[in-house]
Amino acid sequence: MIDALRRAPLLVIAASASFSMSTLFSSVKPVLLTQFVAETGVTRSMAGWFVAMPFIGIALATFVVAALLARFSYTRLVNAAGAILVASQLLLSVTFEVPFLTLLLQLVSGAAVGILMGVTSYHIARTPSPGVLFGIVDTIGVLLMSVMVAGVGIAATLLGVAGGFLFSAALCTLFWLLMYVYAGEQVVSRCQNDAQRDSPMLRPVIIIVMGVLFVTFSGQGFAFMFSIANQLGMSMERAGAQIGIVLFVSAFACLAGGVACARFGPERPLLCAFIICAVSWTVAIHAQSPTVFLAALLPAISMLQFSFPILLAFAGTLDTDGKWAAVATPLFTSGFAWAAVLAGVIVESRDIATLAFSTQAGMFLCALLLGASVLTRPTEDLVASAGDADEPLKE
Numbered sequence: 001m002i003d004a005l006r007r008a009p010l011l012v013i014a015a016s017a018s019f020s021m022s023t024l025f026s027s028v029k030p031v032l033l034t035q036f037v038a039e040t041g042v043t044r045s046m047a048g049w050f051v052a053m054p055f056i057g058i059a060l061a062t063f064v065v066a067a068l069l070a071r072f073s074y075t076r077l078v079n080a081a082g083a084i085l086v087a088s089q090l091l092l093s094v095t096f097e098v099p100f101l102t103l104l105l106q107l108v109s110g111a112a113v114g115i116l117m118g119v120t121s122y123h124i125a126r127t128p129s130p131g132v133l134f135g136i137v138d139t140i141g142v143l144l145m146s147v148m149v150a151g152v153g154i155a156a157t158l159l160g161v162a163g164g165f166l167f168s169a170a171l172c173t174l175f176w177l178l179m180y181v182y183a184g185e186q187v188v189s190r191c192q193n194d195a196q197r198d199s200p201m202l203r204p205v206i207i208i209v210m211g212v213l214f215v216t217f218s219g220q221g222f223a224f225m226f227s228i229a230n231q232l233g234m235s236m237e238r239a240g241a242q243i244g245i246v247l248f249v250s251a252f253a254c255l256a257g258g259v260a261c262a263r264f265g266p267e268r269p270l271l272c273a274f275i276i277c278a279v280s281w282t283v284a285i286h287a288q289s290p291t292v293f294l295a296a297l298l299p300a301i302s303m304l305q306f307s308f309p310i311l312l313a314f315a316g317t318l319d320t321d322g323k324w325a326a327v328a329t330p331l332f333t334s335g336f337a338w339a340a341v342l343a344g345v346i347v348e349s350r351d352i353a354t355l356a357f358s359t360q361a362g363m364f365l366c367a368l369l370l371g372a373s374v375l376t377r378p379t380e381d382l383v384a385s386a387g388d389a390d391e392p393l394k395e
Contacts, residue, residue: 014182055337057110065118083174089169114330125316125325134309135258142251161275217362
């Protein structure tokens with residue numbers, strides 16, 4: 001236990017670096033989308049695919065990460081995936097005018113990040129307090145977003161799309177190197193004294209589907225935050241400043257989620273998050289004044305930040321090896337891509353106000369899946385959790 005605690009800070013640094021690579025994709029997305037259209041003349045639809053491909057790659061990594069963990073060490077996986085990621089970003093800076101190569105290299109970049117996130121999630125899931133560690137990691141990643149947005153903006157202003165990818169390559173290199181502070185030693189399993197216990201296949205499917213749907217439906221409003229703000233008479237400059245503050249404050253909800261998960265288990269905090277998310281986004285989307293919009297936006301965004309580490313820790317309870325957490329992490333992250341796609345379809349076919357109904361329906365579906373996850377919990381876990389309310393992570 002002492003050895004695991006000693007290595008925990010190093011693991012947090014490595015995991016924060018891998019998760020920040022995914023945050024980097026989100027940070028450069030709006031800037032690169034605009035620059036692609038301006039420099040290459042591609043349609044907005046095609047430019048949207050360019051910036052969405054990394055998230056699709058992250059999702060595809062799900063299908064290989066478990067097999068890779070079984071065959072290769074932490075260091076070997078970090079070596080290979082990191083090198084592929086940096087090389088892909090560098091190549092993109094000179095081949096971005098070729099649509100096929102851009103799509104392919106963005107997909108490869110995302111897959112590499114998905115593998116790196118899966119590797120670190122695997123090790124966090126095996127620690128005594130995965131919820132808290134995931135909360136710290138997510139907090140760091142979100143806090144870095146404002147710095148990354150500013151950096152890619154400067155790079156794109158100076159060198160256009162090429163500058164954006166060069167900035168991304170430089171930052172990915174830094175994050176890659178930080179992953180080596182953790183050597184990948186086997187940490188003490190929180191269930192080391194128990195026999196190997198794996199959840200029935202249905203339960204992991206329910207939890208992972210619930211997580212992907214939550215990130216998807218709760219993230220719909222992100223794509224149209226500025227559109228709603230503009231409808232309320234806010235300038236782009238004012239909206240950017242105010243929403244930036246909301247994003248900064250909401251980052252600390254990641255840590256709160258990790259602590260809540262460690263104290264109460266995943267089910268109750270997630271149910272509260274589903275309810276608050278549905279209500280907050282409904283108020284924000286139908287707001288009639290900037291004040292009401294921003295006041296509702298804070299809990300709406302915070303609930304997504306709050307829930308993400310809980311979902312990751314929840315996946316970590318599915319086995320004693322951390323393999324399900326490694327598989328779930330890329331899939332949960334892919335929800336950010338599906339959110340943008342779904343929101344675009346809904347707004348194009350109906351209107352922005354319909355996003356409120358869609359979010360409500362999504363949160364209701366997530367609540368049903370959460371109930372199903374409780375019903376499919378192994379019998380011995382139900383008895384254990386009933387007798388030890390202070391240690392709910394022993395699912």
